Amino acid sequence: MENSSVFKTLGVGTFGEGEGGPTAERLFRVQAGHNADFALEQSALLLSCAYKLTLQAGIEPDGTLVWAAHYLSGMSKALVEDVAHAMFIEQTPAP
Structure with a gap:
């Protein structure tokens, strides 16, 4: 099934x-x-x-799982910010 989303990532989200x-x-x-x-x-x-990972990290005190969760959430944040930027650009009227 083909994806028909109007918005595309712009390549502005970073991590x-x-x-x-x-x-x-x-x-x-x-x-x-x-x-x-x-x-x-x-x-x-x-x-x-x-x-x-954060749920498991609450049980295991060594701290390594917290860093993994931090990086995963950072990657997710970059994706969401990129899509939000695309939506904003699309909805902003041209001058």
């Missing part, structure tokens, strides 16, 4: 601290051109994994 620290260019970027509904579905899957 991952760059080599120069928090103010440096990000390490990863969302690829432009994917259907928004697919990107949001992937974001939901990433958030589901992060949710399960």
Whole structure:
């Protein structure tokens, strides 16, 4: 079944601290051109994994699961921000 989402990812969503620290260019970027509904579905899957990891991390005190959840939620955030940006651009009237 073909995906018919009007909105496409723009490639503006980013994730991952760059080599120069928090103010440096990000390490990863969302690829432009994917259907928004697919990107949001992937974001939901990433958030589901992060949710399960944080639940498990509450039981295991070593801290490694928390970092995994942090990275998964960051990737999900980049996807959602990219789609939101595409929706905003589409709804903004041309000058």
